[in-house]
Structure formats: structure tokens, C-alpha cells
Amino acid sequence: MQARTVPDGGWGTWGFPPDTESSTPRTLVTWSMPNPTTRTFTFSQPLSIFGLEAEPVVFNTVNITLEFYNGDDLVGSITHDLRGLAGARLFAALATDGDVFTKAVLTTTDPTGFGTAQYRYALAQAQTVPEPSTLALIAMGPLGFGYQQLRRRVKVL
Template identity: 40%
Template sequence: MKLVKMIAAGLLSTMLAVPAAYADEGQPTSFRGNLSPSEVQAPARSFSIMADGITGNIMQHDIPTQEYVNETSVISLANLYNYQQVNAVSDNNLTVTFDRNVEKLPIGVTWGTLPNVETIYPNVLFTWNNSLEMNLSKPAKTFGFELAPNIFNTPYPFTADFYNGDIIVGSITRTISSPYGVSLMAATATSSSFTKVRITTTGNPSGLAIAQIRYNLDNTAPETYATMAMVKNRFNVKLSASDDMSGVAKTEYRIDNGNWMTYEGGFSIGNKQTLEYRSVDNTGNVESTHFIGPNEEGYHLENVYVKTSKGIEGPYTRTITDGEEFLRLFMGLGMPATQ
């Protein structure tokens, strides 16, 4: 009885590949159709996708190529039961939180056409709203999903804005039609990584559905440099770090193999002491440790700028084996940057 009521009320959800001409015969014309998948035989048909363009510092993925699939991880929806409403989906590495509840729907007949989609029978997430915001628990270098409007056989312009914080990194706009023109909305960052994605449309498709949520987290560590100035027999040291993707979470250092300390400002070390330093980004990538100080071969510098009365020179990564070279460098008399 419950199933009959759902069908009668038009609440049994499915992606049905039925042309608009069948609408007056009771066939569904949207995701939220009035028949179950087994009751409809989908005719063969092709649909060309129209890519409207991109803006910003991103690289677009037009279709789910094998390279795109291999280099990303998919968040499975298999653990959700049909018609379950959720406000987030997750795997072991990333949680995607939505700005409203979405409903998990089974796809019984056709979701787009190959190779424009990964499979024609995916699980999808549906919302009656014409916009959807996704917040990522970790910065992603690549993020993508397949997108379709609720209403069939009418093209709608959709835009996916990719954000880092509240700043738009880039945007993709595509004109998409269901059920045969489902499109991939996916991008790889070329500068800042993604922490949020917002889907909008200027049309009124009475809702939208997404599938195949894929991502690749930022795996590039920050880079840290030391600036050293010699004052008598000591060095004044300042550390600076940068990370173009997810940003620097912290910089830390230790002296003479002591405890690691969070860098909060300049400090000094003796000319016979050792210094190690590194940074961590907001994704958790840890930079390889840099070393400064005496070793068996001489005095080692790694990622070091030298500040003297004549200015700042560097960066240097080298071991100084001669006392005269050491003095020339820190007195600003110059020396080759590599050896």
C-alpha cells in the first residue's frame, strides 16, 4: 500500500530515459517520475554535450577519462539505502557536507551516455532545490561530480564555482539536459586548492541530481626558507613558508636535536649549534626537514637566504668547507650559489 501511494503521489524516484513525446501517456518527464524503472523500456538516443567554458585558475575535465578515474577517489553511496536523506557523505579520507539534505536515489535505466558518464546505472543524490553547496573537510586538488537537471529534455545552464575559503578559484559553466546529456563538472586546481563547491543555475529545472563524487587531495608539501644574519658569533634567524594549494598550517623548528617548537617569530642560534626546520600544510602534508649547522664536512646551509648590510642573497643549499668562504658569505662579499 505504501508503494502504491508513493507511485500515485509521484514520489517514487528514478532516472528514466523517456522522450517528452511519451509524457501524455503517463511516462515520467523528470527524476521524480511516476513509474518504477521496470515499467519503462528506454529507447536508444544520442545527445551532444555543449561545454560553455571555464574561468579562473583551474583545469577542466570534460569527461571521466581513465586517467581522471585512476587519479581520483570516489565516495561510494552504496552504504546509503534508497530514498535515505543525508546532509553529508564520506569515505576514510574526505567528508563532503551539503548545505541541505539530499536524497539517495537508485538509477534503473539510463544516466547519461558513455563516455560522458562513468556508468549509466549509478546511485545519485537528489535535491528539489536548484542549487547545492558542498563543503570539503580537507582541501582537494581535484574535485568533480556528474550533474543533471530534474526536468527531462530541456537544456539548463549550470555553473559550478570552486572555492578556497570564500574566494572563487575558478568556475565551470555547462548547458546540461536530462536524461541523455548528463555532464561531468570536474576541475583540477592550478593554484589554490578547493574547500567548497557551489552549483547554481539560471533556469528552473525543479531540482538537480549528482553522482560519482570524486576527489584528489592536495599532496604537495609546503616549502620553507630561512633568512640568516650573522651578529658576532650568533645568527638571527627568521623562517618563512608558502603553500599555493591548501595553505600553511604551521612551521616548526628544533635546535641541537631538541624538542620541536612551533615557529612564532625570529630567534637566534650560536654558530656551533644545529637548526632543523619544516612546515605542514592544511591537508597534513609534511615538508622534508631542512638542516643548518656544522657537520663532518663543514657548515651546511639548506634553503637559506643570507642577510647582510649589502642586502639579501640566496637561497643557498650547500656545505661551506672553507673559513674564508664562510666569512665572505656572511659579510656580504658574495660567493657562488651552488658548489
């Protein structure tokens, strides 16, 4: 992959806000033929947000899909039909319902490939599990309160 700059650094055009963050980003693109039709992003830590902007190399309208995975489980996908040289779009997702992203796969139906830019992500919050001693202390509270109430009701003669 090579880094290019839009418009004077080897990549012709990009999209415009609000469809993209900027019309002149740094892009990553493969210039050799045939270009890869799939790029897999494997994350070293789970993410709660992942996104990027993509645009096809050719002038035609091309289908591009970004799939989000938690391990081997597909948790969501985004598909756009984009026109090359003026059609970059944002592909981004927020993990919900306890899911995280450990991998994302970007694919296109066109063998000439695509360029990408403006990557964004957020690390998933670590799930904290209470220690057994903490759970025991939490359980002792209601038990102690119940014992105190029981002592007040029982009268010793």
C-alpha cells in the first residue's frame, strides 16, 4: 500500500463533507494490478468504534462493504454503491449490546480495488468482574440488616 494525498499527491478526488470528513485527506491505496478486493483489519485490542472512508479506483459505480466481527461472529455490516473519483463515503459503526469489534473486513466487487482514508476507532471499555470478597461484602449488608431487625422483634425474658 502507498500513502497518497488528495488531489495533488496521486489520488484524484475524494468526497466532500458531510459525506466525508475532508475533501483532501491522506489516502492508502494499492497501485499494482490486480488490486486486492479485500482488506482485513485485525485489532490487537477489542474496539467499540471503528470506521474509515473508502472510494473505488475506477470511474464506475462499485459496491463496497465493511463487515464487523467479534471473533468469528459477524455483528454488523455497511454497504455502499460508490462512484469512483468523487464518491468516497464513511463506513463506521458503534458496537452495542456488549459486542466489540476484533476484526473488520472491507471488500469490493471490482478487481481494480479502492482507496481508504480517515481511520477512526475507540478501544472497548474493559469489563470489570467483582472479586468474590466484594460480592461477599455486598451480600453481608442485607443479612446484617435482617439480623438486626430480628433481634429487635425477639424479647428475652
